[in-house]
Amino acid sequence: MKKDIPIYDIAHLTKDDIVVSRFAPYLEIHPNLCLPHKHNFYHFLLFTKGGGSHMIDFRQFPVQPYQMYFMIPGQVHSWNFEGEVDGYVINFPVPLFKEFLLDPDYIEQLPYFSGVLENSVIILPPELRENVCAILENILKERAAENKQSLDMVKVLLMQLFITIGRLGFEHPTLQLTSHNYTLARNFLRLLEQHVGTLKLPKEYAELLFITPNHLNAVCKEILGRSAGDVIRHRVVLEAKRLMVNKELSISEIAYKLSFSDNAYFSKFFRKYAGVPPEDFRQSLT
DSSP: OOOOSOEEOHHHHOSSSOEEEEHHHHHHHOGGGGSSBEESEEEEEEEEEEEEEEEETTEEEEOOTTEEEEEOTTOOEEEEEEEEEEEEEEEEEGGGGTTTSSSTTHHHHSGGGSSOHHHHEEEOOHHHHHHHHHHHHHHHHHHHHOOTTHHHHHHHHHHHHHHHHHTSOOSOGGGGOOSHHHHHHHHHHHHHHHHTTTOOOHHHHHHHHTSOHHHHHHHHHHHTSSOHHHHHHHHHHHHHHHHHTOTTSOHHHHHHHTTOSOHHHHHHHHHHHHSSOHHHHHHHTO
16 A cells, blocks of 8 residues: 655654653654655754754745744654754644644634644744743753653743744735634635545535625635635645655555546646646655
8 A cells, every 4th residue: 555645743752742842852762854755743953053944735845044934733744954953843733732732723723823824824023032042941940850740831831932923924914814704714715625636626625614695705714815716726736745655655646535527627726826737746755
C-alpha cells in the first residue's frame, strides 16, 4: 500500500503530553523532521540563531534570528538550515487547553494560529525579545522541575506568551472577532478541513451550517476577504499540493482522493488555480 506524507503525533516525539525544548537538541534528536511532514498538534518555534529556509505549505521563508513560527495541525512543512541553529520549540496537542480555559476554542481564535501564513511567521520586535525569551526560559525551568501542578504553570506561562504576542498588529484583524459571523466562518473552515476531499460546493457547506449559500458567501467575504467558492477552491489546491509531496501517489490517484471525476478535469482545475500543471508543480518540488 502506498503511503501518504508522514503525519506525526505528540507520542512520536515524547512520552509526555507537551514538548518544551531548546531547538538545537530537539533537532539533533529528530533530524527526520527536516523532511516534509505534517503533525496533528500545534507547533511554536522561535529562532535565536541560524539561517537557511523553512517551507510551510509550499511557501518559503528565510530563517533568521528572532523569527517566530506558529503552525496548526495539518500543515506541511520542512526545514533546510544553514550553519548552527538554535532557539525554542513548543509542541502541544489540540486538547491541552480545552479543560483549562473557560473558552475551549480560545487558541483557535488567536490570529497567528489561524493558518494564515501572513500572521503565522513573525519577527519578534526588539523591545519584546528579552521579555519573550524570559517567559520561554521560565517554561523550560518549570517543565524540567516537574513540581506539583507544573503542567498548569506551563499552561499559564504559555498564555502569557500568547497574549504578549497577540498584542502585535496582524494582517487580518477580522480573524480576532468573536462575532456570530466570525463563528460561522470558523465553523465553515473546520468543515472544509473535514470534507476537503468530498464536498466542493458552497451550498453543500451552507447546508451543514444551516444557512443559505448567499449568507455563507457574505460571511466569507466579510471575515475572510474572499467568496466561499474561492476559499474552497484554494483549499482543494492546497490539499492537492500536499498530496503531491508523496511521489508514490500518481496524479490520477490524487485526483481520485479529491473526488474529481477524471484526471483531465483535475489537471485543468489545478492549472487554472495553481498557475501550473500538476506535473510541473511536482517537478518543482525536487
